Amino acid sequence: MTPPQRQRRFPAQEPSARPPAEGGAPATGNVTGNPERLFVIGGDGGGERADIDLVTLIVARTEPPASATPEQAALLRLCVAPLSVAELSAYLSLPFSVVTVLLTEMLAAELVQARAPIVRQKVADRSLLEAVMHGLQKL
Numbered sequence: 259m260t261p262p263q264r265q266r267r268f269p270a271q272e273p274s275a276r277p278p279a280e281g282g283a284p285a286t287g288n289v290t291g292n293p294e295r296l297f298v299i300g301g302d303g304g305g306e307r308a309d310i311d312l313v314t315l316i317v318a319r320t321e322p323p324a325s326a327t328p329e330q331a332a333l334l335r336l337c338v339a340p341l342s343v344a345e346l347s348a349y350l351s352l353p354f355s356v357v358t359v360l361l362t363e364m365l366a367a368e369l370v371q372a373r374a375p376i377v378r379q380k381v382a383d384r385s386l387l388e389a390v391m392h393g394l395q396k397l
Contacts, residue, residue: 308362308372312344312354315373316361323369329360330369337370 317340322331329350336349347357364370 308358308365310343310358310361310372312342313375314343315340315375316343316346317371317373318369319371320369326369330364333357333360333364334369340373342375 316333316337318334318337320334322334326334329352332350333346336346341349343354343357343361346361347354350357352360361370361372365372
């Protein structure tokens with residue numbers, strides 16, 4: 259009886275290492291791994307950015323206009339309900355800095371609205387704590 263032959267596995271090629279498609283253009287794949295594509299999406303980012311952090315909530319004000327880029331249209335479709343910038347970055351698989359540049363442009367065009375996150379009170383209401391305490395004592 260002969261032992262089974264092992265087949266050699268080759269690592270998967272990176273999307274940027276794919277051979278060019280017909281017509282000489284590179285094959286499209288995961289665009290987030292390509293820094294040139296990220297520059298095209300976000301621009302040079304040299305202008306002022308809006309004061310946005312990871313927990314800022316973003317809400318769409320309008321439907322995506324015909325002139326919107328695919329990334330802007332995706333952001334507007336996602337922001338029907340309030341979403342944090344961190345969630346948007348994760349859903350679109352884009353770095354936070356690129357999403358910040360996109361949102362700054364969209365805030366200037368009044369396509370989206372930025373809201374501060376809802377902050378809970380640091381100290382609970384005394385009457386609420388007393389009600390909880392009395393409820394636990396009755397158990």
